[in-house]
Amino acid sequence: MKKLILFVSCLIFSLSVLAHGPTPQKVQESITVNVSPEKAWELVKDFGAISTWLSAAKETKIEKRGEDTYRIITLESGDKLDEKLRSTDEDLKKIRWEITKGNVPFTDFNAYMIVSKGSNDNESVIQWTARFYRVYKLNPPIPEGQDDATAKAAVQGFVDSGLAGLKKVLESK
């Protein structure tokens, strides 16, 4: 039975990679952290360190696939998430990545984080922006759990707890 569920969810996900609904969803949040932007950026850009600040990411390992860098995240649920590093920009203190595989209630997820200067040299602002779509691609009615609200709530949860986790880790160092 478990295998069947896994198969069906894989099927849903692979279908969803092929297509998505017309309106991308957005979650954009910021948090002020009492460390310098340089210090905040050091942690934010460390692609393999996500498990130190995102509690839902139980374990993370970095994998090289040709030129590309991936992180394979094992979630609390046991599900795995493949995320591909798109770019890191040292000047703008910006990192970009996308989810390439995973059993989550949203699809076509890509995101970026930007670290900027706060009101003084020892304060920084971390902004996290995510773009994604709901799972269901076709004309309404939309099945329960595959709508915009479900997708948004799931991403909002990751973003809120992630930013809070970053603040906690950075300020305790």
Next chain:
Amino acid sequence: MSIRNKLFLLLLMGMLIISLIFTFLSQIEPVNRAYITNQGENTVSVVDLNTLSVDQRIAVGSSPLGVAIVPSKNLAVIGNVDSKNLSIINLDKNKVVSTIPLDTAPLGIVANASGDKVFITSWFKNQVLALSTHDFSVLHSFSVGITPSGIAFNEKYNAIVVANRDADTVEIYDADNYKLRKKVKVGSHPYGISTNSSFILVANVYDDTISIINMENWVQKVIKVGFYPYNAIVHEEKAYVTNAQGDNISIIDLKTFQEIKKINTGETPENISIDKINNRLIVTNWGSDSVTIIDLQTQEPIAQIKTGLQSRAFGQFIYTK
């Protein structure tokens, strides 16, 4: 003539001169505006491209995306994806003058050369709709490939070109009898499309490439650009491509078919139009809720203006008069 009458005459002449000056000034400063759909807040921002300021925000339907300017009718047609209707904006008043219900989600919108018709891709129904701009009645609808997205009008060939995102094809239809003239296989996930003279440009989102198709011989060139190209336009022998996940645009030389430069924009740049009066590119940034203004002479960004939440403006969004 009494002194009173003389004074009155003088005043009248003074007013005449002032009004002449104003008329003259308004002629050397043409109307030059961008109409930017903000999908996250159901508005359209009107940006004055001469002063680089946002003049106003117009409330429209739910999740506005597509835009087409119809200068001959003094109208902007806005497509609202979630409320499945069109908001028609009068360009003199900058007000919504009518809302046209559709039974589908409008994605791309384009007008023909005379402006008597607009063509709209119907996302869920895999169709293109042709509407009269006189009363916005549907004149005709016809089936195209799966999830039709970008749509453009080619004046030289009187043709409608459509990017079918999930079919990985571009289709070319006659703009009068709606017959299919040609179907071309392109890269993966074609989304934004434009056409100029004999060329069709389409962004292959999943391949990080654009395809340039020559309508004279159907030869297709594929050019590597940045991450997640979203739209591509041609202007004076160069192509400009928004790289949505690269946070930049690519400039392609159309003589050599090579990328010559990348220019940083705001986050998640999606769509692009040319401000011909000031020789600038205007790029909408979904991520940073803004537009980036790029000088075409120096090929440098000169300003970023906040517009509204999730600025997209899918289509040609600049109005000049």
